[in-house]
Amino acid sequence: MNRLRELFPWSVIIIAFLLILFLPVSEHKVHLTTRILIFGLYAIAFNILFGMTGLLSLGSALFYGFGAYVTGMMTKSFGGDYFIYLLLFGAFSCFILAVPLGLLCLRLTDVYFTMLTFAFGQLAWGACIKLYYFTGGDDGIQGIPRMAILESTKSYYLFVFLVVFLSLIILWKISKSPFGQVLNGIRQNRNRITFLGLNVYKHQFLAFLISAFFTGLSGGLYSGLDGSIHPNMFFWTQSGSIILMVILGGINSFFGPLIGSIIFILLEDYIGKTTEYWPFFLGTIMLIIVILFPKGILGTISNFIKGFSSKREIGNGCHS
């Protein structure tokens, strides 16, 4: 029963996202769904820090942008054939960059951590614009090539799906691991974790590295999508929209951020086409959703289902 329930969301994801490949949908829709997947990965990676560990970073775009630029710039100079390796290399670079940044930012707690991540994110954005000869400054970089087999929109979509799906399995495993349990403990009561003999800083730091790796991976995937990257990928509003997605979908459920990404991207696309005041409408709709679903859409739904079936469950535990 529990196995089945665990497999359910995965089957929905596989069916829903692969079905699109066989439907007669426009290139634009496939492109949109690719973005949903990329931001879904980004949002879930972000939520390892936020929803699990209780660390609100306003600088996640730093790793998103850095992953995108490392992968994008190197693919441009080495050629599209190396894209897959450079994608991993970009993610790994973020992991390395997260070492000093994590050590520093995590020295601070709560809102001070948030402010410091914000500062570093903006610093990276500024540097990206200023280093004109290296990064192309405001213009960003265009014409990043793709591997021959990933040429078509659909094949790239399939590739992104596979990478995101694999990443989600790893992140899912992490969330169910002893390490994940400790992160949940840190969020709820870091003091208690300390007195259980565990070093809060160390575990937060590891969470920071993991989150940076997968955020960088999502950035790299984006660099291959349009073959174009720009400094705004580092900008704090990018970090901000990820926070919105995560809150929309529900911070306490693993797949919540993916739902948030779907809603956010679809809304942005639809409203963006209809009116030029889209940020205003987007904001209003978000507000309504957050008020109607205080625990996020998935959080509220799963609470509802749990309330329905909880009576039957007490006493037949899943651990023994």
Next chain:
Amino acid sequence: MDVILEIKNLNKHFDGIYVSKNIILKIFKGSLTAIIGPNGAGKTSLFNLISGYIEKDSGKIYFQGMDISDKKPENIASMGIVRAFQVANFFPDETVYDNVLVASISLFKKSTNFLADKYSFKNIREHTDMILKNLNLFEKRDLKASELSHGDQKILDIAMALTLSPKVLLLDEPTAGMSPDERKSMVKVIKELHKKFNLTTLFIEHDMDVVFGIAEIIRVMVRGEIIAEGTAEEIRNNPMVIESYLGKEV
């Protein structure tokens, strides 16, 4: 008998008010000691100092002969000095089982294992079950910790401490806020645990029935100083203690 915990000339003040004044304390291995004293005497602060949560002004703390005065709280805990709290301290959103599981994960040093399933370790599962059964929480293991009764939350806090297989257990008012029935069962639990694991236990307590009922040695703390120590009989008849703390109670 071996001294397991020794405190030498410990001093600590907050804004000139002493919470520890030249405290000298020897705790013997396997002993069951009560610390009593009026509100604000510095009892919790003493636990905070021992467990490394607050910094002392001066003095030394030795655990099994080793100086631990400058160690971090998490290191002191993993060395074997483990505490439970005056206000039950746990992970509210987790089940009772997962609360204790976190402590087991710490004991078996699996906290950085990030790819295995948290329920997949046989030794961790067995240890967790053992603790839950010993503290009568096993039937409640699937309840959310925040939904437990106040008394059970205190027991859960103590269960987590015990999970770490402590060498010295510090209990801060284990029966505070409990109903008389809960109190009785808590007293029984403490006695049993002490016997079963020959566990060195220090507990702070206001309830004199509890104190006189279980403690082998009682230490009385007033304004940061330990003014008396002895058996229940000796403490009851100590004029200084009667004057400054017990008053007309006894």
